[in-house]
Amino acid sequence: MSFQTPWMAVMFALPAIVILFYFFRKKYEQHDVSSTLLWQEHVREVQASPYLKHLQHNALLYLQLLALLLAVFAMMQPVTTTIGQKGEQAMWIVDTSATMLADELFEQHRTHMLEQLAELEQPLTLITSGKQPTVILQQETNKARIQETIEALQVTYEHEYIVDTFAFANTFITPQTVVHVYSEAVDPLTLPTTEQEVEWHVINRTKEVTNAGIEQFAFVTEQQQTDFLLQLYSTEEQALTYVIRDEQGETLYRETVTVKANDTETITAKIDGAFTLLQASIEPVDTYVVDDTYWAYQQQATGAFHVDATMHTLLHKAVTSLQIPAVTTQPADLQRAQNAVITNATALLPTHRVFLIGRDDATLQAVSGAVTTTNDRLFTFSHLEDVYVQAVYPAFEGYDTIASVGDQPFIQRSPDGDIVVLTTITETDWALQPSFPLFLWTVLDEMATTNQLFGMFTPNEQRVMATPQGDIFSQAGEYVMTVPAGNQLRAPMQPGAYTFNDGEQSKAMFVLVEAQERNIEHREHQIVGQVTATTERLGQSWLTWLIFLMLIVLVIEWEVQRRRGLSIT
Structure with a gap:
């Protein structure tokens, strides 16, 4: 007192x-x-x-x-006086990776944080882990808000990148800071070194968790027969049943194998039929379900582009500068080409995937006016308002016009996905503007695949993609998010299969956890460093x-x- x-x-x-x-x-x-x-x-x-x-x-x-x-x-x-917690600032670093779900470790950490909050007297800085660590709270003293924030925390499935997170958190550390790290197996050697008085409390997973899952899954289809390779692992010897399903969820293959403790079992087998999408899963499902399912997609790439040797030199240089696989091919050899072709030969349109620049079966016609474009994915990064065009070829009937000069078609898309530019390099200044290589890259990127796959992502991955505005739906058909046109795409947080729909077509999209998140680790708690200062806490008067x-x-x-x-x- x-x-x-x-x-x-x-x-x-x-x-x-x-x-x-x-x-x-x-x-x-x-x-x-x-x-x-x-x-x-x-x-x-x-x-x-x-x-x-x-x-x-x-x-x-x-x-x-x-x-x-x-x-x-x-x-x-009179008032009662007690000695409060050490330090002048409290910092909590929370691991939100997928493995925190194993054995409900994340909920255990949440309970521990709420218990610590009852005794907390210092300002709190709360940081969550990830490739881009996030400051959730900074120098917060309102306990009601802190409690609300802790209760709202959730696993993001993204790998923790704990070393990068520590480097980021180190910028907020001041002398006499007490840091609590809520993770699963942080090595004290990874903690940042500092001359300041800092005390680290590393709260890990202290016991081993029994787990089994899928490490790898891939397949290849040839002549109506599919060969797949599957790798299973387990921390203890047990019998696992794996199931291979198609896109509609129909079971194609089922088998039970015995996996030895802390070992990997590699399985290869054949399935009748040709598939572009397969799902592998194991039974029984354990407490860590993230690694019990794996999606694989066989994407048919077109290989290197064939560039017509008679095309303008600027076009050849532009393709080379983009570092896109391409070979220069003589016009007489283009008919035998197996991959997409960049040419002006209209005779190849019915038989090949073609990026047509100009026409060899028509003559140019003078044109005037500004260039206007539609809301097509090809113009996500390139804007053609300042492009000058003095002549164009006649348009193809039945093709969609996605850009015009005045009232004349300028760029068209065929029903088969071919792209047609109705002019030559010499009839426009487009090749001298920054929008030309961007447009060229967008077209070739679209033609490089069969266009059935939107992409393979990791949870919360950010990626720049040439995509139109569209919506992402879960496998169950539930709306997840909207992707703005031309913006940086951020993948969904939950692993699984998704569908991207832009109003014209749907594409498969998959979110898979990183390989590190298929390995559950454990380590004892650690306390590193020491803080001497304490806070004096005054009780009720x-x-x-x-x-x-x-x-x-x-x-x-x-x-x-x-x-x-x-x-x-």
């Missing part, structure tokens, strides 16, 4: 004054007895309980002394209780005066 106004102790002189005043009161009480025969009996009653009689006789003295003592203590403002007690004493004193009529004179 301590006193906020200890100098008020001089008021203890007041009880002394009261005691001195009571020296002048009468030393006896007057009692009327109806007969002298009863006097001896009265004396015996007094002598039988002298202390009670003394208390009754001096009740006002004791009550007034108690009231004065309570008043003096109240004026000194006693002033309210003292005033309350003093009022009760005054009420009792008044009641004594009223009932007994005792007097100090």
Whole structure:
């Protein structure tokens, strides 16, 4: 206990004054007895309980002394004082990777944080892990807001990149900081070194978790037959049943194998039929379900592009600068080309995937006006408003016009996905503008695949893609998010299969955890460094209780005066 106004102790002189005043009161009480025969009996009653009689006789003295003592203590403002937590700042670094779901470790850490919050007195900085660590709270002192934030934390499935997270958090560390790291297997050697007084409390997973899962899954299809390769692993010897399913969820293959403890079992088998998408899963499902399912997609790449040798030199240089696989091919050899072709030969349109620049079966026609474009994915990064075009070829019937010069078609898309630019390099200044290589890269990137796969991603991955605006849906058909056109795409957080739909077509999209998240580790708790400073915590003031007690004493004193009529004179 301590006193906020200890100098008020001089008021203890007041009880002394009261005691001195009571020296002048009468030393006896007057009692009327109806007969002298009863006097001896009265004396015996007094002598039988002298202390009670003394208390009754001096009740006002004791009550007034108690009231004065309570008043003096109240004026000194007593409070309880305890030693709080170490440090001048608290920092919590929370691992939100997928493996935190194993054995409900993330919920255990959440409970520990809420327990720590009850004793927290310093400002708190809360940081979550990841490739781009996030500051959730900075120098926060509002406990209600801290509790709300802790309860809202969730696993993001992204790898923790703990070393990068420590480097980021180190910029917020000041002298006398106590850091709590909530993870699963942080090595103390990875903690940043500093000359400042910093104390690290590393809270890990302390026991091994039994787990089994899929490490790798891939397949290849040839002539209506599919060969797949599957790798299973387990921390203990057990029988695992793996199931291969197609895109509609129909079971194609099922087998039970025994996997040895801390070992990997590689399986190869054949399935009748041709597939572009397969799912592998294992049974029984354990407590860590993230690695129990694996998606694989066979994407048919077109290989190197064939560039017509008669095309303009600027086009050849542009393709080379983009570092896109391409070979220069003579016009007579283009018919035998197996991959996409960049040419002006319209005869190749029915048989090949073609990026047509110009036409060899028509003549140019003068044109004037500004270039306008539609909301097509090819113009996500390239803008053609400043492009000058003086002549174009006649348009193809049945093709979609995605850019025009005045009222004349300029760029078209065929029903088969071919791209047609209805002019030559010499009839426009487009090749000299920054938008030309961007447009060229977007076209070739689109033609490089069969266009059935939107992409393979890791949770929360950010990637720049030439995509139009579209929506992402889960495998169950539930809406997940909208992807703006031309913006950086951020993949969904939850691993699984998705569909990207831009209103014209749908593409498969997969989110898979990184390989590191298929390995569950454990390590003992660690404390590194030491902080010497502590905070002094003041408890609730006693002033309210003292005033309350003093009022009760005054009420009792008044009641004594009223009932007994005792007097100090």
